Amino acid sequence: MSDVDIERIAALLRERNGIDEKIAAIIQRPMAAGHLGEWIVAQVFGIELETSAVAAAVDGRFTSGPLRGQTVNVKWYLKREGLLDITVRTKPDYYLVLTGPAPPAASSRGSTRPWCIESVYLFDASQLLAELRTRGVRIGTASSVRAAQWTAAEIYPGANNPLLTVNPEQAELLRLFALR
Incomplete structure (x- = not known):
């Protein structure tokens, strides 16, 4: 160099x-991706964030709708690689996950991790934990979540998970973060 x-x-x-x-x-x-992701979902989905950024496993609570009062852990992965950091000791009610694009199968050499949102997923934490344990998946950092589970949890741009519906205004806000 x-x-x-x-x-x-x-x-x-x-x-x-x-x-x-x-x-x-x-x-x-x-x-940082975590802090910015939390702020974005608070604005888009009406989540009241914890006052402390170091609260264990819970980043905030839904303030309205069918999930009102439920706790949420927010993740923002700049690429969707099928992995999810899951807490075991203290668990939230839900994981709300923002992701960028799925990476190509080729080497990552020379590629980037753009700051963007292509998809949003909502996982029921108890259900996901039970499914992963049934499969014998190691629970913790970078737990392997099957593609079918990601598909079922998608709330944006697809509406596969009926637990949380993304309205047109929310979808427009999320589109602001798309790759152009």
Whole structure:
């Protein structure tokens, strides 16, 4: 790598840090996929976030609709790779998962993880945990969730999970985060 490449990377990181600082000022938490994902779903789905960003397993509660009062753990994965971080000791009622695109089967070398939302999924935590245990899946970080489970949990853009319906206004807000 040449000095020009290092200088360019340093300049790009300064630009990124400036953007991250502006985002952090809006969401009132450090810029990270977890914090930003929580803020986005709070705005779109009417979720009241926990006051502490380090609350175990629960990021907030639904404030209206059929899930009112139910707890939720929010995840934002920049690519949908079929994995989900699941807590066991303290579990939420639901996992609300934002994902970017599914990665190609080829090597990730030279690819990116764009900050975008292509799909949203709602998993019933107890049901998912029971299904994974039945299959003998290791529960915790990067638990393997079958494609059929992802499909059944999809609430956007498909409406496969009847537990939470995405209305047209919510869909329009989510489309703002699509790859263009």
